[in-house]
Amino acid sequence: MFLLRRLLQAIPVLLVTAFLSFAAFRFIGDPVQSMLGQDATAADRAELMAALGLDQPFPVQFWNFIVNVLHGDFGFSTRIGQPVLGLILDRLPATLELAVLSFVVALALGMILGVTTALKPQSWISRTVMAGSLIGVSLPNFLIGIGLIYVFSVQLGWLPAFGRGETVQIGWWSTGLLTVSGWKAILLPAISLSLFQVTLILRLVRAEMTEVLHSDHIRFARARGLPDRMVNFRYALKNTLVPVITVSGLQLGSIIAFAVVTETVFQWPGIGLLFINSVNFSDVPIMATYLLLTAVLFVVINLIVDLLYYLFDPRLRVKAAGR
Amino acid sequence: MSTPSKPSLWARFRASDLGHAFLRSPGAMIAFGLLVLIMLAALFAPLIAPQDLRDATSFDLMDGFTPPFSANEFTGNFYLLGTDDQGRDMLSAVLFGLRASLIVGICAVALSALIGVTLGLIAGYAGGRVDAVIMRAADVQLAIPGILVALLIFGLTRSLLPTGLRDAMAIYVVILAIGLSDWVSYARTVRSAAMVEMRREYIQAAIMMGRPPRAILRRHLLPNVARPIFVIATINFALAVIAESTLSYLGAGLPPTQPSLGTLIRIGQQFLFSGEWWLLFFPGCVLLVLALSINLLGDWLRDTLNPRAVK
Numbered sequence: 001m002f003l004l005r006r007l008l009q010a011i012p013v014l015l016v017t018a019f020l021s022f023a024a025f026r027f028i029g030d031p032v033q034s035m036l037g038q039d040a041t042a043a044d045r046a047e048l049m050a051a052l053g054l055d056q057p058f059p060v061q062f063w064n065f066i067v068n069v070l071h072g073d074f075g076f077s078t079r080i081g082q083p084v085l086g087l088i089l090d091r092l093p094a095t096l097e098l099a100v101l102s103f104v105v106a107l108a109l110g111m112i113l114g115v116t117t118a119l120k121p122q123s124w125i126s127r128t129v130m131a132g133s134l135i136g137v138s139l140p141n142f143l144i145g146i147g148l149i150y151v152f153s154v155q156l157g158w159l160p161a162f163g164r165g166e167t168v169q170i171g172w173w174s175t176g177l178l179t180v181s182g183w184k185a186i187l188l189p190a191i192s193l194s195l196f197q198v199t200l201i202l203r204l205v206r207a208e209m210t211e212v213l214h215s216d217h218i219r220f221a222r223a224r225g226l227p228d229r230m231v232n233f234r235y236a237l238k239n240t241l242v243p244v245i246t247v248s249g250l251q252l253g254s255i256i257a258f259a260v261v262t263e264t265v266f267q268w269p270g271i272g273l274l275f276i277n278s279v280n281f282s283d284v285p286i287m288a289t290y291l292l293l294t295a296v297l298f299v300v301i302n303l304i305v306d307l308l309y310y311l312f313d314p315r316l317r318v319k320a321a322g323r
Numbered sequence: 324m325s326t327p328s329k330p331s332l333w334a335r336f337r338a339s340d341l342g343h344a345f346l347r348s349p350g351a352m353i354a355f356g357l358l359v360l361i362m363l364a365a366l367f368a369p370l371i372a373p374q375d376l377r378d379a380t381s382f383d384l385m386d387g388f389t390p391p392f393s394a395n396e397f398t399g400n401f402y403l404l405g406t407d408d409q410g411r412d413m414l415s416a417v418l419f420g421l422r423a424s425l426i427v428g429i430c431a432v433a434l435s436a437l438i439g440v441t442l443g444l445i446a447g448y449a450g451g452r453v454d455a456v457i458m459r460a461a462d463v464q465l466a467i468p469g470i471l472v473a474l475l476i477f478g479l480t481r482s483l484l485p486t487g488l489r490d491a492m493a494i495y496v497v498i499l500a501i502g503l504s505d506w507v508s509y510a511r512t513v514r515s516a517a518m519v520e521m522r523r524e525y526i527q528a529a530i531m532m533g534r535p536p537r538a539i540l541r542r543h544l545l546p547n548v549a550r551p552i553f554v555i556a557t558i559n560f561a562l563a564v565i566a567e568s569t570l571s572y573l574g575a576g577l578p579p580t581q582p583s584l585g586t587l588i589r590i591g592q593q594f595l596f597s598g599e600w601w602l603l604f605f606p607g608c609v610l611l612v613l614a615l616s617i618n619l620l621g622d623w624l625r626d627t628l629n630p631r632a633v634k
């Protein structure tokens with residue numbers, strides 16, 4: 001029931017974005033002109049318009065657009081002249097590997113640092129971490145990326161500054177995670193992309209942990225003489241997980257968004273770089289498709305987070321059943 | 324008998340809560356001082372800068388790649404912060420870039436405040452279906468990160484322009500893109516404040532007297548919900564400056580002919596491996612100081628004025 005209601009709420013959002021990207025396709029950057037070139041006759045034009053279904057009434061065109069999209073047909077890129085779907089699928093593995101790795105880094109680092117600063121708020125480690133996280137939040141992400149390149153690529157020469165390294169093809173998926181050069185190449189972008197998330201998760205874990213550590217059940221557990229380790233991790237940390245999951249899950253979407261910036265800094269051949277190039281060269285079909293895919297992605301992520309919430313917090317289930 | 328003199332602005336500031344908190348916070352004072360310095364430098368850029376970047380005849384290709392703090396080995400011209408590949412003085416480039424970044428930031432904040440406050444007032448005043456539509460739109464936009472929205476607006480708007488005009492219009496398109504991507508926080512705050520005010524008697528009285536809706540919105544509602552708008556605007560100014568530099572860095576912002584800090588960093592990164600570090604270093608440092616000081620000041624202002632006013 002819960003899930004069904006969520007799904008129904010998502011449909012209007014998707015329809016609106018579909019309409020926006022359809023409008024972009026149709027009215028910005030004349031598709032007929034870009035396919036025919038400059039010197040086409042009016043007859044050629046009419047013929048192509050009929051072939052593409054552009055002479056039909058507006059609602060019919062919109063319907064055809066949705067049918068095409070559901071069949072995976074997003075039209076042709078005006079700059080590269082290939083189907084948009086193929087271009088995106090080619091670059092999807094690079095972005096997904098980068099996003100997932102930096103998400104894992106962010107979650108691990110954020111939790112560790114968050115727990116550390118919550119348990120020992122006065123130690124110099126905690127103070128350094130907190131000051132660093134303040135600076136990390138306020139700096140533009142690309143500046144940090146460039147700084148990493150300067151230190152590790154230009155000065156030390158340890159890691160490559162751009163590209164993906166060697167990739168291995170598994171079916172249609174090209175992975176960089178099976179070669180040494182691939183791992184070397186992904187390290188800097190993943191760290192740079194994760195930094196914003198690290199500071200966010202760190203602050204959240206710290207705030208939640210501090211609150212939980214002062215609650216009665218923790219004091220009782222200490223009074224029973226349970227070992228510190230068990231109290232801190234089994235009792236305290238577990239209670240902070242629900243908000244952490246929600247927020248970091250929602251952040252997965254913004255990782256994909258910020259990947260646009262990181263991919264530009266490190267010239268990482270993913271969909272973010274494809275999107276930026278399409279913005280710079282006014283390649284409307286790719287922009288419109290990206291808009292649509294991002295909307296779907298965000299709706300799906302929100303759904304999954306809601307579902308996880310539901311699974312991790314039994315109180316919600318009881319409430320739903322009681323209604 | 325002497326009449327009690329009216330307290331000066333400074334005395335009133337010192338006596339206020341805000342002034343009191345300000346004088347006790349060294350962080351806020353340093354940030355404010357740096358920001359004032361940066362603002363002045365940007366304001367007087369045409370007077371301070373040794374070169375006028377808008378005039379292509381004022382720089383010489385022969386002066387290209389002069390290192391900072393030294394004279395060019397061929398022409399003997401001295402440049403404090405060095406020159407770029409085209410012989411442009413970096414000091415002038417940074418000053419004008421700073422100016423461009425701040426202009427875009429201020430205009431974008433003004434635009435988003437205008438849109439957000441108007442929509443928030445209308446939503447709070449009208450309620451019902453109008454309110455639902457505006458707030459749903461706000462929810463959808465809030466779900467997608469601002470930088471993506473700004474990129475999409477920039478890309479699509481630019482595609483509408485004829486090719487020759489794209490560089491000249493870039494600054495307006497950037498302002499539009501950032502302004503449109505940032506209105507939600509104003510709309511939400513103003514709406515909830517307006518909904519509270521709507522139940523008050525003076526608004527009810529104004530409605531009873533048959534004041535037209537426009538007058539009620541502008542004369543009665545707006546002045547009473549204005550306070551939190553300024554806090555949001557300060558914080559959003561930091562976000563707008565960072566958004567602008569990011570867009571320009573990505574190449575979806577100001578063109579190299581009228582660079583902002585982001586554009587300069589984008590250009591400078593191309594020379595990172597060939598050793599011309601100053602092309603990247605100086606604009607990077609200025610952006611760093613700018614971003615840090617606005618953020619520190621914004622955080623401090625939010626904590627001091629009202630911790631719960633924003634979002």
